[in-house]
Amino acid sequence: MDLKDLYRDVILDHNRQPRNFGPLSPADASADGHNPLCGDRLTVYLRLDGDTIRDVHFDGKGCAISVASASLMTEAVKGKDRRAIANLFEEVHATLTGDAATPPASLGKLAALSGVREFPARVKCASLCWHTLNAALAHECAPVTTE
Numbered sequence: 001m002d003l004k005d006l007y008r009d010v011i012l013d014h015n016r017q018p019r020n021f022g023p024l025s026p027a028d029a030s031a032d033g034h035n036p037l038c039g040d041r042l043t044v045y046l047r048l049d050g051d052t053i054r055d056v057h058f059d060g061k062g063c064a065i066s067v068a069s070a071s072l073m074t075e076a077v078k079g080k081d082r083r084a085i086a087n088l089f090e091e092v093h094a095t096l097t098g099d100a101a102t103p104p105a106s107l108g109k110l111a112a113l114s115g116v117r118e119f120p121a122r123v124k125c126a127s128l129c130w131h132t133l134n135a136a137l138a139h140e141c142a143p144v145t146t147e
């Protein structure tokens, strides 16, 4: 099995069975995200302990990439603090946009999103959940729109 097949299987698996899916209540913070180019709509819910994400859920409707990306993100950020999440987001962004030649090992399963770089229109689908997470961390209640 080559890497591309492996990545595709991870995306399909997380789209079919999204992890941490559904509202979290009570939540300490939440934010809504919308990608008008594709129609993806996500809500990210957080339970925080100081700077650390104790629990994170998402719900909403979107394409396979947006749902799989959000599912992978929830697994990746749980238990991390703001600083670690900011670093991780930078690596994800570099991978999505092709600035990083190969996904860094620290990305773990998030590396599966690297195939998205071949489809520039889908980068916003994959990054929507991260922008929504950042909005929730900023305790912003206003909807965010990716540009």
Ligand code: ZN
Pocket: 035, 038, 039, 040, 062, 063, 064, 065, 066, 124, 125
């Ligand atoms: Zn999409």
